[in-house]
Amino acid sequence: MTDRRTLYHYSLCPFSRKVRLVLYEKGLPYAMIFETPWARRPEFLQLSPLGTVPVLIEPDGHALTDHVAICEYLNEIKPSPNLLGETPRGRAEVRRITNIFDGDFYMDVFKPLVGERVFKALKTGTAPNSNMIRVGRENLKRYLGYVDWLAARRSYLGGRNLSMADLTVSAHLSVLDYLGEISWDNYTDAKLWYAKIKSRPAFNSLLHDKLTGIMPSSTYANLDF
């Protein structure tokens, strides 16, 4: 038995990216297995009946699914650094922001934009719906505006300290950044915040991700973008 965990992930999956960041910030060593969820490998479906990534395999072989359950679990078994906040209201605020991005942002931006631009072709080989992509890009501006608003008022998105909110939002934005979809011009505070998160050692592994056939944007791995 090893104390190393194993994470089944997909590079452009924001939820996989979030768990990678949390594992690193918690100082928990892990190995990664690249999984293409829509291939629906039988062995993978044994671990994740819904076929979703990420899946975290604990050192004793126990499999955990669902990114929210995994992140809460990791914060419980390794309380330091506390990535949820020190008080019940502080944690409610961190979870609120986290869930806006895992839920609303994912539906309003990720699905129409990345879903159409990238996953539809990968999964079905059919052409993207350009109207959906346009809707996703418009929605993205609204969320960048919200990140900018938060970043102008707080050291970190959830409050004074780094939290799950920063790791979640940056995980989502990093996928769009990989695809060259983010222009920071009108979001100075958001940009400063993202530069701060991007320069953390935890982010380094994400910045070296490369997916066959989809090259990252020219500034993706650049810390001074």
Place this chain on the structure above:
Amino acid sequence: MTDRRTLYHYSLCPFSRKVRLVLYEKGLPYAMIFETPWARRPEFLQLSPLGTVPVLIEPDGHALTDHVAICEYLNEIKPSPNLLGETPRGRAEVRRITNIFDGDFYMDVFKPLVGERVFKALKTGTAPNSNMIRVGRENLKRYLGYVDWLAARRSYLGGRNLSMADLTVSAHLSVLDYLGEISWDNYTDAKLWYAKIKSRPAFNSLLHDKLTGIMPSSTYANLDF
């Protein structure tokens, strides 16, 4: 200052229903304000910038949004009865099931079925898309099968004790039951589990909900259905 909380809710919102159940099970007294979220009342948007219900107003006036953040918060400030489970892995399992219903079930069943059948008419006055409704109904069977599978193996959906998983799943199913969309015929264990949850005092307030213009199904408030 009172020790009573106030919950802004919408009757057929499963997330509002979940918070109502949690407040009751926790023994926390609360008053309710019926809010139609798509009316976008300016005073309500002050409390909930995204315009979503539920919103919980704490005795000191502090407003909390996001149903997941609210439920985690309530379990923190009132730890007994513990609705998440006793161990980190137990809590991961409860959160996993909770998130399947709040996320996947909501997208696969609630949005196509209730969204088309009820909300589209209420919000826009346009006719429902019958194909979407059919898809929602087909998906519902798959989830009822999963509830049946869990209920056959465990006293409660998340394990040996009542948890957030039971309250979440029953909150979602109760909306469909109100609309007469659930036939339990092929799901004996799911039906026994639902009868057990439905007969809890916490459920009583839900069973007396009536929405103008939309009558509940004949068995909705029946404990022996």
